[in-house]
Every structure is written in C-alpha cells, then in structure tokens.
Amino acid sequence: MVNKDFLIKKPEELQTISSWLEEMLEHKTIVLLEGPLGVGKTALVKKIAAEQGFSENKVKSPTFSLINNYKTEKFNLSHIDLYRLDTHDQFLLEEIKELLELPNSIILIEWPEKMDLSILYLQAIQVINIKLSFQSKSFRKVSICVKNTANRKTV
Ligand SMILES: Nc1ncnc2c1ncn2[C@@H]1O[C@H](COP(=O)(O)OP(=O)(O)O)[C@@H](O)[C@H]1O
Numbered sequence: 001m002v003n004k005d006f007l008i009k010k011p012e013e014l015q016t017i018s019s020w021l022e023e024m025l026e027h028k029t030i031v032l033l034e035g036p037l038g039v040g041k042t043a044l045v046k047k048i049a050a051e052q053g054f055s056e057n058k059v060k061s062p063t064f065s066l067i068n069n070y071k072t073e074k075f076n077l078s079h080i081d082l083y084r085l086d087t088h089d090q091f092l093l094e095e096i097k098e099l100l101e102l103p104n105s106i107i108l109i110e111w112p113e114k115m116d117l118s119i120l121y122l123q124a125i126q127v128i129n130i131k132l133s134f135q136s137k138s139f140r141k142v143s144i145c146v147k148n149t150a151n152r153k154t155v
Pocket residue numbers: 008009010011014035036037038039040041042043044061110139140
C-alpha cells in the first residue's frame with residue numbers, strides 16, 4: 001500500500017499529482033475520486049487524461065452521459081460520474097465491469113459512494129482511493145491511497 005498527500009493552491013498544481021499518478025497507473029486500475037462538489041475531481045481527471053496525451057479541453061465532465069471513454073496510446077480510460085445517480089443501477093455496474101475487462105483499462109469514478117462497487121474490486125488489480133478536501137481558503141488537500149487487490153500476482 002502506498003499513501004501520499006498533496007496540498008495544492010492552484011489548479012495547475014494538479015499536474016504534480018497527475019504525473020505522480022502516471023507512475024502508478026496500470027491495467028485494471030480503478031481510481032475512486034471522493035470529495036465535495038467543486039473540489040477538483042473532474043479537474044484532476046482532466047490532468048490525468050492530459051498526461052496520456054488528451055488535451056484537457058477535450059475531456060468533458062460526464063455528469064449527463066455518466067460515462068466518457070478515451071482511448072489513449074497506453075490505456076482504455078473511462079471517466080464515470082455517479083453524482084446524478086439516486087439508486088443502485090445494475091445495468092450501469094455491468095457496463096463498468098465490461099469496461100474494466102478491456103485491455104489496459106483504467107476506470108476513474110467520481111462519487112463512488114453513490115453505488116455499491118465492491119464487485120469491481122474482485123476484478124481489478126489495483127484500487128486507488130483519492131480524497132479531495134477544502135483545507136482553508138486557499139488550500140485543497142488531495143490524499144491518495146494505492147492498494148493492490150488479491151488479483152495482483154506476486155513473484
Ligand atoms: N487548487 C485547486 N484544485 C483543483 N481545482 C481548483 C483549485 N483551485 C480552483 N480550482 C477550480 O475549481 C473547480 C473544480 O471543479 P471540478 O473539477 O469540476 O470539481 P468536482 O468535479 O470535484 O465537482 C475548477 O474550475 C478548478 O479550476
């Protein structure tokens with residue numbers, strides 16, 4: 001398990017976090033982004049996609065579409081926002097499971113607490129928890145915890 005905290009003042013500083021995360025990303029990774037509205041979850045996903053060669057302005061918040069998929073050179077990146085969900089959606093969960101089965105899949109989920117996602121953890125190799133919070137008027141905190149699942153083959 002790897003833990004890392006960042007304190008950031010400006011959105012541009014999210015780049016430090018995305019380049020740190022870049023080292024961690026590998027196939028079958030689920031990234032859970034928790035934190036209040038406007039704290040910077042989508043802004044961080046944009047930086048992560050930018051790290052993979054997608055210009056930030058091409059990455060839109062999937063608030064209405066729920067899922068946006070981006071095929072990058074290295075990964076099949078899926079960005080999911082469960083904010084508008086008010087009940088468990090089995091169909092959506094199946095769709096996420098299928099996306100996770102794609103080669104080199106990275107699934108980024110905003111508002112993961114809106115749905116029981118535990119079945120995905122049985123399938124993933126790595127789960128990255130990211131908690132974002134407002135720290136003071138000018139600072140935001142981003143706490144990251146990287147965990148292997150039982151699917152990780154150790155040598
Ligand atoms: N330090 C910071 N980190 C992240 N975003 C910031 C920061 N300071 C200001 N912002 C701005 O706050 C907004 C965060 O919005 P967004 O990423 O959509 O939030 P969320 O997806 O968490 O609801 C963006 O407009 C971003 O430019």
